[in-house]
Each structure stands twice: as C-alpha cells, then as structure tokens.
Amino acid sequence: MKLASLKNGSRDGRLVVVSRDLTRYTDASFLVPTLQAALDNWARLAPHLEAMAESLETGAVPSVRFHEHDAHSPLPRAYQWADGSAYVNHVELVRRARGAKMPESFWTEPLMYQGGSDAFLPPRDAIVMADEAWGIDLEAEVAVIVDDVPMGATVDEARSAIRLVMLVNDVSLRGLIPAELEKGFGFFQSKPSSAFSPVAVTPDELGDAWDGGRVRLPLSVELNGKPFGRADAGVDMTFDFPQLIAHAAKTRPLGAGAIIGSGTVSNKLDGGPGRPIAAGGVGYSCIAEQRMVEAIEAGAAKTPFLRFGDTVRIEMKDRSGHSIFGAIEQTVRRAGEQEGQ
Amino acid sequence: MKLASLKNGSRDGRLVVVSRDLTRYTDASFLVPTLQAALDNWARLAPHLEAMAESLETGAVPSVRFHEHDAHSPLPRAYQWADGSAYVNHVELVRRARGAKMPESFWTEPLMYQGGSDAFLPPRDAIVMADEAWGIDLEAEVAVIVDDVPMGATVDEARSAIRLVMLVNDVSLRGLIPAELEKGFGFFQSKPSSAFSPVAVTPDELGDAWDGGRVRLPLSVELNGKPFGRADAGVDMTFDFPQLIAHAAKTRPLGAGAIIGSGTVSNKLDGGPGRPIAAGGVGYSCIAEQRMVEAIEAGAAKTPFLRFGDTVRIEMKDRSGHSIFGAIEQTVRRAGEQEGQ
Secondary structure: OEEEEEOOOOOOOEEEEEOOOOOEEEEOOOOOOOHHHHHHOHHHHHHHHHHHHHHHHOOOOOOEEOOHHHEEOOOOOOOOEEEEOOOHHHHHHHHHHOOOOOOHHHHOOOOEEEOOOOOOEOOOOOEEEOOHHHOEEOOEEEEEEEOOEOOOOOHHHHHHOEEEEEEEEOOEEOOOHHHHHHOOOOOOOOOOOOEEOOOEEOHHHHHHHEOOOOEOOEOEEEEOOEEEEOOEOOOOOOOOHHHHHHHHOOOOOEOOOOEEEOOOOOOOOOOOOOOOHHHOOOEOOOHHHHHHHHHHHHOOOOOOOOOOOOEEEEEOEOOOOOEOOOOEEEEEEEOOOOOOO | OEEEEEOOOOOOOEEEEEOOOOOEEEEOOOOOOOHHHHHHOHHHHHHHHHHHHHHHHHOOOOOEEOOHHHEEOOOOOOOOEEEEOOOHHHHHHHHHHOOOOOOHHHHOOOOEEEEOOOOOEOOOOOEEEOOHHHOEEOOEEEEEEEOOEOOOOOHHHHHHOEEEEEEEEOOEEOOOHHHHHHOOOOOOOOOOOOEEOOOEEOHHHHHHHEOOOOEOOEEEEEEOOEEEEOOEOOOOOOOOHHHHHHHHOOOOOEOOOOEEEOOOOOOOOOOOOOOOHHHOOOEOOOHHHHHHHHHHHHOOOOOOOOOOOOEEEEEEEOOOOOEOOOOEEEEEEEOOOOOOO
16 A cells, blocks of 8 residues: 655645555545554554555546645654664765774664654755755665554564655755764754655565565665666665664654654675766765765765755666655755745 | 643543643643644634633633643653753763863853654653663753744744743663763663653743743752752753754754753852752752762762652742642653552
C-alpha cells in the first residue's frame, strides 16, 4: 500500500491511498483524516486502507490523477524524527577529510541525532535559506515510520514495528555544523527542515528489495538534472533499521508515527573512498562527501555546496525502473524571494 | 487562563480549563478536543477558552474537582521540544567540575539541544528506568509553548509568539552523557522522556512575575520530601525565552505547540558556586550541580544520583504561596516493577 498526504491548507494534509504506479489516488480521509491518525490506530485502520489500495488497483473505487507536487511530506509534522548514521563509510570519510580518526566503537554502536520534526518541507517545495554561506547541502536517505515501540525493545520487536518506508532529504547547513558541534550539544540550527518523498509505502511494496531491515536498491540523486549519486541503500548499511530503532528506544518508548532515518546513504565499494558517477563510481548522496573525497585525493574540495537556484532530485526506482516513492525535487531559494524570481 | 490535559486513555488527553486556585476544572473538549488542536488555531479559540476560564472563576459553568494526578503533561506529545541552557552558571559549573574552561561565546550565543517529544511522562507518573547506574537525574526548568514562529524571527516577534508557560522535569541520564556527547552528535539515549507540570498557564496568570521573557519566582525542588532547590528562575537567566525562541528559529520555522525550555535553573548568587539550602543557599535544580559543587569544594561528589524509590517534586508558588502550575512529583522505578512494589 502507498499513502500520501495531499496539501489542503491544513497542518497535516489529507490522507489518500495512491496507486502502485503513482498515477492515481483515492481519498481515504473519510475513514481517517490524516496519516498520523492512521498510525495512532494502525492495527484497526491498516486493513481498511489495504482494502482501499486493492480496490484502487482494480478500479473498484473512484480515483483521481495523482500529482506528486500536490503532496506534502507523508507526515507534514511528526512527533519524532531520529536520524541514524548507518552508513559508517560516510562518517569515516568526514572524519578522514579533517584528519580525525573514527572511534572503533562507531562500527558497533549506532550514531544517531535527535532531529526537529515540527515543520517538514513538502517534497516539491523550495529549500528557503537566508544565506548561501551557510553551506547548504542535501543528504539523501531512507527512513521508516514505526508504530509504538516500548522502551528497551529488542531488535526483533523493533523490526515488527516498522509500518512505512520513505525517502528523505535531510537538509544540512555545513557552514554552521563545526561551531555548533563544538558546543557539544549536537545539531540544531545546522539541521533545518527536512523533506520526505511524496509517498510512503508499506514494506511489502518493496518485494524482495526489502530484507526486513534494509532497502536493497540504488538511491538516485540528481543535481541540476545531472546524475550525482546512485549509491545502493542495501550496501554498506552497517546498522539496519531494526537496530537503529532499538538504539532509539533504549531509554524511552517511541510513539506511533516516529520517523527513524538511515543517515546519508554511502557505499564504500572497493576499499573507498568512492568515485563520481562520471568516473565510473556510484557517486554520492550529499555534496560534503564528494568534497571530502576531493580533499583526500586532490588536497582541496572543489565542488561547491548548493547555491540559490540549484535543484536537487532524490528518487528510488524498482528493478523495472518505476519510481517507488515519487521524487523529492527541491530548488534552493533565498529567503524573501518569491518562486520564479 | 490555566489549561490541562486530563488522561482519558487517548494519546493527547482531554482539554480542560482549570481554576486559578487549581481546585476545579471545566471541560473544554466540546469546543476543542486537545491542547495541540487549540494551539493549532489559537487566535480563534483562545478567546473562547479565556471566556470559559472567567466563567469558571465566577461559578457560571459546571465544574468538577481537579486532581493533579489525573493530568497528563499539558502536551502529552509535541512536535518540537527544544531545550536551551539559559542559566549559563549551570554550564560553567559542569565544565569547571571536570576542569574544562567554558568558551566565552556561551555568554552571548545560546546553547540549545534538540529534545525528543513523542512520549512525555505525565507529571505524577513514575520515571521508569532499567538501570540505576545510568545516573538518573532530575533537571527542574521552566518552559514556554509558542505559536507559529517564522524562520528568522526577531526577538520581539519571538516574544509575541509565547502562549503558555509550564514547568519541566528534563530527566537526564548522567552516566550515559559523556560517551554520548563524545560521539559528537549530542544527546539521545541520555535524555529520556521529560515530564511537564499538570497545568500550563498563559503569561498573564503570572502577573508582574512575568517580565515578558522570564519568570521571576523561585523554583521549588524537593528530593524525598526535603528541600533541595529554591533557585529563582528570574535570576541569572542569561538568555530569556524570546532570545531562546529566536535562536531556535534562525534556520527553520517553529510550528504551533513547539516547546522551548530554559535549561536547568541555576543561580550564581555571590560569585558562586552555590550552596545547599541547609547551608543557607538556594540549593540546586539538579543533582549533578550539587555534585559539581562538592567536587569543586571537597574534591569529590558525595550526593548520589536518583535511586529506585526516590521521589522528586518540582513546583513554583506565587508570592502568596499558591502553586501556579501544580506539582511534578515522580518516583523513580525499575523497569518491569509495578507501582507499589
């Protein structure tokens, strides 16, 4: 089943069921108004939503053309957004670029940051920032939405709580990160609003590309229409989603609708540190990583961070080439300027 | 006006208006079911809630006895919980105890961490933890709930967005903090669920104890029935709430219902480092601070962190001795054990 929250002027959007091929939707809001409300009572409501999804496929319910740009993030706001760094290669590269050694424990204990979740961006809306010098970067990731997870849940309990899968652009302000991390309390201003894919899907929609903990498909990232990343989300994911969820729930429960992210997808390939797509590699899921590789190999980064007017597109296709989640496509704009300026 | 969310088996509780003296309440859920729903549409709904509060005071509406232990946290879950460290004295003491110098910038740039907000504790429920060795500590704080705050809001815009004030116990796991902060991404497991006071109040309820940015009253903390802290929340608050809110909104908007915390209330008094109440001081709003002062003065901390069975009580009284927000009163319990064991 595929679900979306259409923009309707409300804070949480209107829940719809979207067809497998993303071309049509049927209204679900008469059953349950919002995705959060569905997650609050998933065991009771999911079977009805699944039935609607089946009826939509067979044309047994009224349906309307689905436009990805009408969708908000599946949860336009959420109660929890915890983002792991499951692709440890990414972390190791960042540290290596600045000459720091990564602690060995990073291979056995997940790294995770507490994100802000009160104001996500819609997947086709602009990334509005006041200053290019903040070092605006994308981070292409996979995320799951979970049901209630009790404190101290095991990895297996965590696995059974996964309800939906989606993509994320975890926008990062590289220029603000060093000073903020130096203060010792983690990210705040350096992690502004994230955007999620137009559609969230149940794991069964991924078929055998879902191994119970990872999505074994390449994550496509384009920068200004050119291929930038094709890293496989199933490769080099040191901690899978159940492990990340159990980590998040060690000292607290997670509420239904909590979002757990994978961190920037990153493939080490043959020993690393990775190559651009143009050079035969799988490229990168954030600009910082490409800059790190440049710094390691050529002594200095040359790829700039995002500039006003730049466009990022993040998408994942199944093995027959069909978009699973729809695309996140965002243009960076200067605060105070209208779209089209 | 004073508002509470009564436990009713739902995730968000039932909105009620509470009398100024905290003895009675009248149902508000026929108008708007939850506090978050009220905050989502505050401009339209607040006047109606204010009218109900006035009617409650004059006995013009039906009312029922209010019991603080029936209340959930005003927002049992929220979309944003950002906690500042506005009492820089607290931060300086922590650093000094471990021999580290605090950067000068901490006096001019607020320190803030992104908290988790999907599963707050009710104010009279136990703090359930698996292990005493995690170093369970309280942190008594003041917090505000804001309306929508646009990205880049000024301090004055931030000030005008403050809707409600409440107290917090920002439970902290001191034993997990060093390893977690060393990883560089801030708190996660070391900041489990927080609890908020039974009642949230509009700033006007504070009279001249509200100066537009700070609550100028002592915050009472008791540990196992004995006075532990009486630090004044209006003293040594280096950054007031409007400054903290503007800091939080620098690179993102804040959604209606976002909670911004003050950080542990801490008074420097005559040059510091502070004295226990028994020694004529104002005591502390967390155990860690008392331990730091012990370490500074006697070479070693002697006050233990919270143990299973310990009870913490946090309250604030007005100048005539009446509780403003009701009391947070929580006993620490071992996970898996039932209350009363």
